[in-house]
Amino acid sequence: MSNSYLVMNKPEKTHPKCRCLIVDDEPLARDVIRRYCDKLPVLELVGECSNAIEAFMYLQSNEIHLIFLDIRMPELLGTELMQSLQNPPKVIFTTAYKEYAWDGYELDAVDYLLKPIRFDRFLKAINKALPGYENDLLNDESLEFERKSGVDSIYLRIDRRQVRIVLDDILYVEGAKDYIKIFTQDKMHLCRQTISSFENMVNKNEFVRIHRSFIVSINKIKSYTHELVEINKKELPIGKFYLNHFLKTLDSSIA
Known part of the structure; x- marks a missing residue:
């Protein structure tokens, strides 16, 4: 806060x-x-x-x-x-x-x-x-x-309900027009919300946007190159526009 x-x-x-x-x-x-x-x-x-x-x-x-x-x-x-x-x-x-x-x-x-x-x-x-x-x-x-x-969870509208999502459970988020898919270790939540609005809800030191369609949990990153991020055996693309910000965010999280 x-x-x-x-x-x-x-x-x-x-x-x-x-x-x-x-x-x-x-x-x-x-x-x-x-x-x-x-x-x-x-x-x-x-x-x-x-x-x-x-x-x-x-x-x-x-x-x-x-x-x-x-x-x-x-x-x-x-x-x-x-x-x-x-x-x-x-x-x-x-x-x-x-x-x-x-x-x-x-x-x-x-x-x-x-x-x-x-x-x-x-x-x-x-x-x-x-x-x-x-x-x-x-x-x-x-x-x-x-x-x-106060910042360990958020409430998202899923299936006409406000559902509590623990932030530490989130692996990554994928955006698709007016919807987002929130992937955890064992489940996927579909929520009517833009990826930009989700980005504004979470701590920038814990989540980073790597592509216009993807936000990832920094702590869940297993490996990365300048082209992709690996999380839970899933490879996600890094957009050229987001690469510098992604690298700076990682440097800050390690420092």
Whole structure:
């Protein structure tokens, strides 16, 4: 996690808690956001709804400061819910579909989070939603938890579910248009996501892109030449455009 988010000396007086609501039809997606909210003392998660109609009714009788709102839901879209509210609270849209991003920004959303949501990206969105709250965001316990376990896995949308993938299990990733194939020692996961978006999710010291269609785990490389990388008896091509970056990354990982 970037040090720019961390403030070591907290002021004696903290801000009031921000009352939050999660609206998402996928239980696993709600689990991820709930877990992230639990790490931030300034957030008070007061409710969860599985669809926009349920959320509309909840908002009629409850004070909410911030909604984590999925866009694509059955019966009523998250964007349609926002348009139906006279005085909507702040909104951070969450969705697995990039094509909905513009609709979210047109409604003056605080931010737009593309699933699977990383914690550091979630934290940036909270910084936008709660300017001036930086000192209150993380306590020491949540910081230590994030250092130990926050970057060991990611959640990816696979077969209409948010599935946890342990990063250390990944051998390499192959891109094919709007899909990626994630290869582990004993399994292949097919995920609707671009290889570039996956590249942005992982640690550049642990994974390196060697071709427009391939990202490899540095620790899983058995051997390489200037033309190919061998991982688990599989030879993957190195693109000419990526060769220098690949070699520099390897040098940095060994140093």
